[in-house]
Amino acid sequence: MRRKSLSLGWGIRREGRNFWTRNAVKGVSVRKEKRKRDGRNEWRHWNSTKSKISASLLRTKKDPRDLLPEVGQTCLYLGASVGGTVSHIHDCVCGSGNHHRGKIFAVDISPRMMRDLVQLCDKRPGIFPILADARNVSELSPFIQKKVDWLHQDLSIADQAKTFIKVSEAFLKRDGVALLSLKGASERNSEGDMKNRFQNAKTIIEDSRLKIIEIIDLKGLEQQHILFNCKFR
Ligand SMILES: C[S@@+](CC[C@H](N)C(=O)[O-])C[C@H]1O[C@@H](n2cnc3c(N)ncnc32)[C@H](O)[C@@H]1O
Numbered sequence: 001m002r003r004k005s006l007s008l009g010w011g012i013r014r015e016g017r018n019f020w021t022r023n024a025v026k027g028v029s030v031r032k033e034k035r036k037r038d039g040r041n042e043w044r045h046w047n048s049t050k051s052k053i054s055a056s057l058l059r060t061k062k063d064p065r066d067l068l069p070e071v072g073q074t075c076l077y078l079g080a081s082v083g084g085t086v087s088h089i090h091d092c093v094c095g096s097g098n099h100h101r102g103k104i105f106a107v108d109i110s111p112r113m114m115r116d117l118v119q120l121c122d123k124r125p126g127i128f129p130i131l132a133d134a135r136n137v138s139e140l141s142p143f144i145q146k147k148v149d150w151l152h153q154d155l156s157i158a159d160q161a162k163t164f165i166k167v168s169e170a171f172l173k174r175d176g177v178a179l180l181s182l183k184g185a186s187e188r189n190s191e192g193d194m195k196n197r198f199q200n201a202k203t204i205i206e207d208s209r210l211k212i213i214e215i216i217d218l219k220g221l222e223q224q225h226i227l228f229n230c231k232f233r
Contacts, residue, residue: 008057008064010071010100011092012046019046019054021091025123030087044091048221051085052154052181055221056229062214067179067229069093069150072100076144076171078134078163079154080106082116086127089152094126102126105144107134135163137170147173154181158188161201164228165208172232178210184224198226209233 003015011022020036020043027042029035034045048054057064069075073093080086086106093102106121107130108114114131121127132139134155151172153164164180172178180201187197198215205212210230218225 009068009092011095012068012088013043014057014064017048017058019048019057020044021046021088022095024087024091024094024096026096028123030120031084044088046088051088052218052222052225052227053085053152053179054088055218055225056179056216056227058221059216059218060214060229062229066177066213069102069177071095072102073149074103074105074146075150075152076105076107076140076148076167077152077154078107078167079156080108080117080129081110081113083120083127085152085154086117087120087124090124090127094124098124098126100126103128103148105130105140105148107132107140109133134167137166140167141170144171147171148176149173150177150179152179152181156183156186158186158190160186161204165205165210168208168210168230168232174232176232178228178230178232180205180228180230181218181222182226182228184226194224201228205230 006014013020023042023044046054048058104127117129121129130143168178184194184197190197190200212230214229216227
């Protein structure tokens with residue numbers, strides 16, 4: 001029996017516990033993910049154990065659509081790596097040949113990751129690779145001249161909440177969506193156990209212009225990670 005398919009917006013759908021994005025580059029997988037045809041369209045599996053955004057779509061207790069950028073919007077992605085998750089965001093925001101005229105600024109500090117990311121960007125117009133340290137706003141500002149609608153930070157660094165606030169204040173529109181994938185193990189400057197580290201980050205965010213909408217526990221999909229879904233006020 002075919003599973004019931006639920007649209008979560010342009011280019012993304014849910015079938016049971018699986019998410020699929022409409023492949024902007026037909027015939028090509030980015031991380032060996034499954035693909036399937038549906039008439040003229042091709043869909044790519046968005047694995048919830050390999051992407052904190054996909055994991056959050058599965059785990060949220062609120063409307064999953066609130067976590068996603070809208071088609072044609074401008075996004076800032078910190079910690080793009082080789083572009084696994086970025087490619088799915090691109091499917092939803094830009095589409096094939098970027099006919100939706102979306103924009104994704106994809107930042108990574110590693111030249112090794114950047115090499116693969118640049119190759120991905122060649123096939124996916126609308127993604128702009130930036131080799132920079134995301135902790136330094138001054139390294140990003142020459143590339144991002146208008147405020148963005150949606151931000152995701154996925155950096156394995158200390159003081160993740162502080163960077164998240166700094167970058168949101170510099171680049172996010174009012175009412176923009178700000179997502180922080182927080183890795184507890186990286187919070188080396190924070191005292192105590194994992195719970196304390198998450199609590200410290202929460203306190204820092206609460207004291208900023210970001211309003212926490214939901215804290216999503218990713219246990220079982222991404223170890224020692226939670227995702228803060230916030231709105232910029
Ligand atoms: C966990 S991986 C990101 C995975 C990716 N978001 C995905 O879902 O496909 C973290 C990435 O952050 C990058 N990174 C670490 N520190 C950084 C910094 N200060 N500025 C920019 N990128 C950084 C690393 O090079 C690495 O590629």
